[in-house]
Amino acid sequence: MADKQPHITGKGLKIAYGDFVLMRDLDFTINRGDIFIIMGGSGCGKSTLLKVLVGLKAPAAGKLIFDGRDFWAGTREDRDIIMRKAGILYQSGALWTSMTLAENIALPLEQYTNLTAAEIRDVVSLKLDLVGLAGFEDFYPSEISGGMKKRAGLARALALDPDIVFFDEPSAGLDPVSARLLDDLILEIRESLNTTIVMVTHELASIFAIGTNSVYLDVETRTAIAHGDPKELLKNPPNKTVERFLTRGEKGN
Amino acid sequence: MAPQAVFTCPTPREALVRFGGEWKISGGMPENRADVIAAFREPSFDKVVFDARDVGGWDSCFIAFLVRLTEMCRKKGVVCRFEHMPDGAQRLIDLAFAVPPREGAARKSSFVPLLDRIGEKTIAAWNAVSNAKDFCLEALASLGRFFRKEAVLRKADLAAAFQEVSFDALGIVSLICFMVGLIFAFVGAIQLKVFGAQIYVASLVAIAMTRVMGAIMAGIIMAGRTGSSYAAVLGSMQVNEEVDALETMGIHSFDFLVLPRLLALSLMMPLMTVYADLTGILGGAFVGIFMLDLSPQEYFRMTVNVLNMRNILVGIVHGTVFGVIIALCGCYRGIRCGRSASSVGEATTAAVVTSIVGIILATAVITFICDLIKV
Ligand SMILES: Nc1ncnc2c1ncn2[C@@H]1O[C@H](COP(=O)(O)OP(=O)(O)OP(=O)(O)O)[C@@H](O)[C@H]1O
Numbered sequence A: 001m002a003d004k005q006p007h008i009t010g011k012g013l014k015i016a017y018g019d020f021v022l023m024r025d026l027d028f029t030i031n032r033g034d035i036f037i038i039m040g041g042s043g044c045g046k047s048t049l050l051k052v053l054v055g056l057k058a059p060a061a062g063k064l065i066f067d068g069r070d071f072w073a074g075t076r077e078d079r080d081i082i083m084r085k086a087g088i089l090y091q092s093g094a095l096w097t098s099m100t101l102a103e104n105i106a107l108p109l110e111q112y113t114n115l116t117a118a119e120i121r122d123v124v125s126l127k128l129d130l131v132g133l134a135g136f137e138d139f140y141p142s143e144i145s146g147g148m149k150k151r152a153g154l155a156r157a158l159a160l161d162p163d164i165v166f167f168d169e170p171s172a173g174l175d176p177v178s179a180r181l182l183d184d185l186i187l188e189i190r191e192s193l194n195t196t197i198v199m200v201t202h203e204l205a206s207i208f209a210i211g212t213n214s215v216y217l218d219v220e221t222r223t224a225i226a227h228g229d230p231k232e233l234l235k236n237p238p239n240k241t242v243e244r245f246l247t248r249g250e251k252g253n
Numbered sequence B: 001m002a003p004q005a006v007f008t009c010p011t012p013r014e015a016l017v018r019f020g021g022e023w024k025i026s027g028g029m030p031e032n033r034a035d036v037i038a039a040f041r042e043p044s045f046d047k048v049v050f051d052a053r054d055v056g057g058w059d060s061c062f063i064a065f066l067v068r069l070t071e072m073c074r075k076k077g078v079v080c081r082f083e084h085m086p087d088g089a090q091r092l093i094d095l096a097f098a099v100p101p102r103e104g105a106a107r108k109s110s111f112v113p114l115l116d117r118i119g120e121k122t123i124a125a126w127n128a129v130s131n132a133k134d135f136c137l138e139a140l141a142s143l144g145r146f147f148r149k150e151a152v153l154r155k156a157d158l159a160a161a162f163q164e165v166s167f168d169a170l171g172i173v174s175l176i177c178f179m180v181g182l183i184f185a186f187v188g189a190i191q192l193k194v195f196g197a198q199i200y201v202a203s204l205v206a207i208a209m210t211r212v213m214g215a216i217m218a219g220i221i222m223a224g225r226t227g228s229s230y231a232a233v234l235g236s237m238q239v240n241e242e243v244d245a246l247e248t249m250g251i252h253s254f255d256f257l258v259l260p261r262l263l264a265l266s267l268m269m270p271l272m273t274v275y276a277d278l279t280g281i282l283g284g285a286f287v288g289i290f291m292l293d294l295s296p297q298e299y300f301r302m303t304v305n306v307l308n309m310r311n312i313l314v315g316i317v318h319g320t321v322f323g324v325i326i327a328l329c330g331c332y333r334g335i336r337c338g339r340s341a342s343s344v345g346e347a348t349t350a351a352v353v354t355s356i357v358g359i360i361l362a363t364a365v366i367t368f369i370c371d372l373i374k375v
């Protein structure tokens, strides 16, 4: 991709719970078509940063430019309009437990498109096919396994053909083969729809396999201490912490 | 052999602690433990050697004691040296200090002076009031969106909510209200029989049930079975990130989750109240006919004589208000639920308690108002 267009830009973001500052002075750029990885130790605030990016939590300071617009300056309605082009896969899948998988995926379609019921049914089947859950339309979330819930959650995140998808630890709790398949699926989605992917993950294998850009959040200094392609970061680590993380502590001690 | 820790100061600036014996969790701590710790509180030395050459067996209890002393030393700038430590023990100590404690993460000490505590509670209570007010305003806004047809909710959810508070609740409401009517009749009959006026049991039951008791019983049953389930369902949706998923999809979680429940309870409670009145009267009739030997016609006539629209309407007003209170309390507790399994339990309990308190307070207020306007 020659011409890189910024999709999301953070400028001096500060995230905090009350007086408890998690991160300050975060600057980063997520370009269109990137697979952007948010890395960092446990409890450093990755999930919270994701909440700021998707509009669930306001930053304590700084600016977030989303699609050229100041995301947090507008009203909730403005943010909803921006988020309509985004899909989110939550750590637990977060499927609505009182609805079948088909109804889960159909809800955003009913909401934001003018498709007829039959057309919606077709789109729903297609999405379930894509994530390998063909035939599970009428199952309830409680009747499928954890990995299947994640895939169903992905199908819902993809319902409206978003141009950006956020993932919180997609491979946590999956066996290595399923994790790999999920990675392939993510790559496939990006290749076919040129979707931007923002992902929190600890899986080194997937970080190197699919990541094209990243930011490393450091617990100690409470800022981002590395930014860029994870493969480059591994070759020329900017500091010991990042080197330790990327080599599972084998180097950089 | 019992664990031992011997504290000595061979030179004024250097201390020595010699450990010996069996340091096992099952064997307890050395008797002079407090003295050793006291010596470290205001140390006169600036170097200390921990010597473990006589230690026989050890487990976490030994490490915990050493770590405690080492931490005290670090705070006072005393240099620690470990000698003749068992190999594993040295490694565990290093491990314990490998990750520095996160500054600001420790919770404040639990001792709070009385005045501070009163202040904190007052502020918390004030915040709770303003949160509840915001929630009610949001409910109004949501109703507004519903009537403008902007609210997003599924008809299936609405239907399920209505069924849950009407049809599904009939059994328990029948049972309880029948019993309450029965009890009223019994208690009343004991007194009235003295005057040979058992026939007035019919009036007693009819007036009591229609004016408040039907509504109160229906309200308490709904608080217990419906309010609590609202809190539990919404609370676990909150824990499961399902509420976040709705919000980020641009769907007001309030419209989608709270509105159907609020509508169902506040529209069905009036009907449930009337139903509760009827079963209560039936319960009274059961006692009147089978125990007091009143004829059914007579009982029926007496009941109809005292039944009036005013009392029934007052009862219905009670019921409707209770429905709104129960739905709001249940949903409020559920939506504001924390993110753990235990907070769902707390939310459920709180929902029932606040609903019942609300029901009693509302009864008092309505009774007072009725008295003012003479109905
Ligand atoms: N609702 C909250 N209120 C206060 N503090 C919170 C809240 N949620 C999280 N935190 C704190 O914020 C910090 C970061 O949490 P977060 O969930 O963002 O971490 P994370 O980087 O995603 O960790 P992990 O990799 O373990 O998922 C934690 O230290 C936690 O104590």
Ligand SMILES: [Mg+2]
Pocket: A046, A047, A048
């Ligand atoms: Mg997380």
